[in-house]
Amino acid sequence: MTTALRPLTGIKVFDFSATVLGPTVTRYLADHGATVVRIESLSHLETTRIATPYGGNQPGINSSGYFATHNAGKLSITVNMKKPKAMQVVERLIRWADVLIESFAPGVMARWGLSYEDVRRIKPEIIMASTSLQGQYGPYASHRGYGQMASAMAGWYEVTGWPDGEPVGPYSAYSDFIDWNFLLVSILTALDYRRRTGEGQYIEQSQLESALQFLAPAILDYEFNGTVAGRMGNRDPYAAPHGAYRCLGEDRWCAIAVNCDEEWWAFCTVLGDLPWSREERFQTLAGRKANEDELDRLVEAWTCERKAEDVTAVMQAAGVPAGVVQNAEDLFGDPQLAHRGHFAVLDHPEIGPYRIATSCFHLSRCPNNPLSPAPLLGEHNELVLEQFLGMTKDEISDLVAEGVLE
Amino acid sequence: MTPKALEGVKVLEYADFVTGPYCTKLLADLGAAVIKIEIPGGGDPSRRRGPFPGDIPDRERSGLFLYLNTNKRSITLDPAVPMGRKIFTALVEWADILVEDHAPGAMEAMGISYDALRGFNPKLVMTSITPFGQTGPCSGDKAYGLNISHGAGSGYLTPVAEAEDDREPIKAGGFFDHCCSGLSAATATLLAFYRRKLSGDGEHIDISEQEASLAYDRVEVGIFANENFIVRRIHSGIGVALAPCRDGHIVFAATGNPLHWESLMAMMDHPVWAKEERFTDQASRFKYAREINDHLSKWTVNHTTEDLYRRLAQAGIPVGIVRSQSDLVEKDAQLKHREFFTGIDHPAAGELTYASAAYRFSETPWRLDRPAPTLGQHNDEVYGGILGYSREQQVKLRQMGIL
Numbered sequence: 001m002t003t004a005l006r007p008l009t010g011i012k013v014f015d016f017s018a019t020v021l022g023p024t025v026t027r028y029l030a031d032h033g034a035t036v037v038r039i040e041s042l043s044h045l046e047t048t049r050i051a052t053p054y055g056g057n058q059p060g061i062n063s064s065g066y067f068a069t070h071n072a073g074k075l076s077i078t079v080n081m082k083k084p085k086a087m088q089v090v091e092r093l094i095r096w097a098d099v100l101i102e103s104f105a106p107g108v109m110a111r112w113g114l115s116y117e118d119v120r121r122i123k124p125e126i127i128m129a130s131t132s133l134q135g136q137y138g139p140y141a142s143h144r145g146y147g148q149m150a151s152a153m154a155g156w157y158e159v160t161g162w163p164d165g166e167p168v169g170p171y172s173a174y175s176d177f178i179d180w181n182f183l184l185v186s187i188l189t190a191l192d193y194r195r196r197t198g199e200g201q202y203i204e205q206s207q208l209e210s211a212l213q214f215l216a217p218a219i220l221d222y223e224f225n226g227t228v229a230g231r232m233g234n235r236d237p238y239a240a241p242h243g244a245y246r247c248l249g250e251d252r253w254c255a256i257a258v259n260c261d262e263e264w265w266a267f268c269t270v271l272g273d274l275p276w277s278r279e280e281r282f283q284t285l286a287g288r289k290a291n292e293d294e295l296d297r298l299v300e301a302w303t304c305e306r307k308a309e310d311v312t313a314v315m316q317a318a319g320v321p322a323g324v325v326q327n328a329e330d331l332f333g334d335p336q337l338a339h340r341g342h343f344a345v346l347d348h349p350e351i352g353p354y355r356i357a358t359s360c361f362h363l364s365r366c367p368n369n370p371l372s373p374a375p376l377l378g379e380h381n382e383l384v385l386e387q388f389l390g391m392t393k394d395e396i397s398d399l400v401a402e403g404v405l406e
Numbered sequence: 407m408t409p410k411a412l413e414g415v416k417v418l419e420y421a422d423f424v425t426g427p428y429c430t431k432l433l434a435d436l437g438a439a440v441i442k443i444e445i446p447g448g449g450d451p452s453r454r455r456g457p458f459p460g461d462i463p464d465r466e467r468s469g470l471f472l473y474l475n476t477n478k479r480s481i482t483l484d485p486a487v488p489m490g491r492k493i494f495t496a497l498v499e500w501a502d503i504l505v506e507d508h509a510p511g512a513m514e515a516m517g518i519s520y521d522a523l524r525g526f527n528p529k530l531v532m533t534s535i536t537p538f539g540q541t542g543p544c545s546g547d548k549a550y551g552l553n554i555s556h557g558a559g560s561g562y563l564t565p566v567a568e569a570e571d572d573r574e575p576i577k578a579g580g581f582f583d584h585c586c587s588g589l590s591a592a593t594a595t596l597l598a599f600y601r602r603k604l605s606g607d608g609e610h611i612d613i614s615e616q617e618a619s620l621a622y623d624r625v626e627v628g629i630f631a632n633e634n635f636i637v638r639r640i641h642s643g644i645g646v647a648l649a650p651c652r653d654g655h656i657v658f659a660a661t662g663n664p665l666h667w668e669s670l671m672a673m674m675d676h677p678v679w680a681k682e683e684r685f686t687d688q689a690s691r692f693k694y695a696r697e698i699n700d701h702l703s704k705w706t707v708n709h710t711t712e713d714l715y716r717r718l719a720q721a722g723i724p725v726g727i728v729r730s731q732s733d734l735v736e737k738d739a740q741l742k743h744r745e746f747f748t749g750i751d752h753p754a755a756g757e758l759t760y761a762s763a764a765y766r767f768s769e770t771p772w773r774l775d776r777p778a779p780t781l782g783q784h785n786d787e788v789y790g791g792i793l794g795y796s797r798e799q800q801v802k803l804r805q806m807g808i809l
Contacts, residue, residue, distance in 0.1 A: 065632035146646065149725060152729065154734075155730060157728040160576070167728045171564055186765035186767065191600060205765050213761060214582055217580070217581075220457055231579070244552075256553075329630060332630065332631070339541065340542060360590050360620065361591070362611065
């Protein structure tokens with residue numbers, strides 16, 4: 001464990017978010033040096049506290065592997081917001097914090113007297129970030145949904161899948177998995193602005209608006225031509241062959257992308273200059289696109305007799321972009337990811353040693369490994385209340401007696 | 407005019423296509439001054455990739471380029487030749503941040519590696535983006551977006567099938583992998599920039615697109631880490647149904663929460679099939695999700711997406727419409743209310759509608775100050791203004807093919 005200064009060393013974060021999106025943001029803030037305090041409650045358990053997979057297959061509020069991934073390096077305190085005195089703790093946390101992040105349904109924070117206007121009265125220079133499905137205001141602000149709904153609304157289902165298939169969409173609660181980084185960018189930017197001007201601010205994220213960013217270039221196609229982007233499988237209008245091809249073994253595939261004539265010639269050489277590859281119709285991109293179904297069958301006839309790893313090796317040696325379609329086991333065995341130290345092992349008091357992905361980028365002067373495992377529920381009540389918030393033992397005893405710290 | 411959050415931050419972009427330009431677009435939209443270096447002649451290859459109006463290629467009217475380069479300035483420069491390199495290093499002295507995407511070793515071969523550039527600007531934050539990172543056994547491998555998506559594991563899970571399927575894994579639509587990487591590059595750059603102000607040190611950031619794409623939460627990675635189980639492209643049955651409607655599809659989740667289920671059944675006038683015992687309890691409903699979806703589909707298909715969206719949302723049931731790009735622009739009342747789309751005029755492409763930012767700041771709101779630049783549009787401003795070259799010198803450089 002290193003004690004080198006990290007970019008956010010000294011930054012204090014009050015994490016009032018839950019599930020995946022918010023906690024992923026604060027996990028990155030923690031990895032890069034911030035002190036993150038999460039508020040949870042025994043009376044209303046955070047969804048991922050009781051989500052599979054469980055570390056060591058031992059179900060329990062402290063052993064969700066999912067929670068352990070997203071909350072490494074943070075501190076946990078328990079506060080029951082239904083108790084009137086909960087606000088004493090919350091107000092002190094706001095005074096302590098540089099950043100407050102919350103993910104309640106729009107309106108919940110205001111009902112507690114914790115709207116941005118309220119919060120900035122307690123701490124004028126605070127940076128407060130709210131994330132919700134469709135934003136804090138507008139006709140759909142109150143609508144409920146998961147990442148699947150935001151992904152569908154943002155257009156991902158319409159463009160992901162086979163041209164002849166239904167709009168099945170990308171896996172799981174997809175928008176949650178891309179949106180967190182937009183919130184992170186906005187918080188880092190607000191921190192920098194505050195450092196220069198002394199001013200805090202309010203950041204509002206609509207998960208739908210974030211989720212459609214990556215697809216925004218296609219909006220211009222509609223603007224220009226009235227064309228609506230559809231599902232193309234692995235294909236690309238500017239390249240062929242361009243797909244995942246079946247290889248030897250069960251559910252093993254190699255992704256090959258030939259983007260220019262030089263790569264096509266190299267590709268043909270790797271295949272041993274097979275007669276079909278010399279046919280006139282395959283010599284131009286236009287010809288390959290026009291005959292792509294047959295081209296894909298011919299390519300697959302060659303790949304399916306070989307291992308995906310072997311296809312990758314001979315293609316790359318010839319300068320043809322190719323790679324194994326990796327499953328989770330492949331990722332943990334990937335020599336390049338291992339070289340970069342992508343996965344780390346943390347030791348958790350209940351789960352034991354567990355594997356975790358580290359921050360996805362490397363700064364030359366700062367380590368990026370998580371400094372501690374995910375916290376047990378309420379593990380840091382005393383530390384946070386006494387040392388960070390300056391409460392006396394008597395004050396804390398009162399809170400305990402009244403059930404505030406549950 | 408309200409300030410922008412990164413006003414005064416100076417960024418040099420020596421990158422092309424999607425990843426690097428997306429990173430600097432985020433910084434430019436936040437208020438940084440971004441100078442984009444394009445190769446004399448053709449410029450950024452994204453200029454040659456559509457969509458184009460009327461599908462007619464035109465380097466000033468590529469929708470991909472126009473989207474990725476709003477709020478930036480463009481200059482032409484070839485840093486690979488000695489005079490070009492000298493100009494490049496002068497721009498590095500001007501810049502706080504350099505974003506580049508050349509293959510490992512390529513910057514060094516041109517004499518503009520991080521170590522060399524530190525001599526010109528010790529506080530430089532340099533962000534280098536490559537498919538697999540600067541070092542390691544695969545750092546020399548070539549990869550496009552397709553290879554990155556599949557190499558990072560998201561392809562293996564896509565598309566989610568209702569039943570075991572023998573078709574190939576696919577990538578998500580659009581430039582998912584490149585955008586993920588550009589977004590992570592922006593995060594890393596902002597972290598290093600924040601630290602620089604405190605420590606005075608510059609920083610070199612090494613972005614692997616594979617690693618960046620992998621970081622977008624992947625449930626299967628956590629499952630394998632804990633259970634050694636390999637998740638495949640099969641629906642995990644979490645109760646989100648895709649249902650056909652008269653004019654499209656919706657996704658909704660009503661089988662879990664008992665209140666939601668009761669509301670839905672009331673909406674459907676309590677159909678006979680739903681009275682079977684296996685459909686009456688929550689756990690059992692998960693088990694028979696496919697049969698339930700078949701029943702629900704026979705009902706949803708008689709309604710429109712907007713009608714069902716409104717009724718299900720009113721009942722508190724999580725619901726979303728499967729929208730296309732045109733629906734987003736034309737039909738979404740929420741986006742309209744929030745004035746999410748905005749227009750700006752471009753000298754070659756005309757007035758166009760763009761998506762605004764992914765976040766809203768109270769003090770430093772997003773705005774579109776300038777459309778994407780034409781190729782070399784800001785040569786005069788940068789060569790004359792920032793670098794102080796006279797008109798004659800600029801003409802000479804142009805004749806030499808350097809700009």
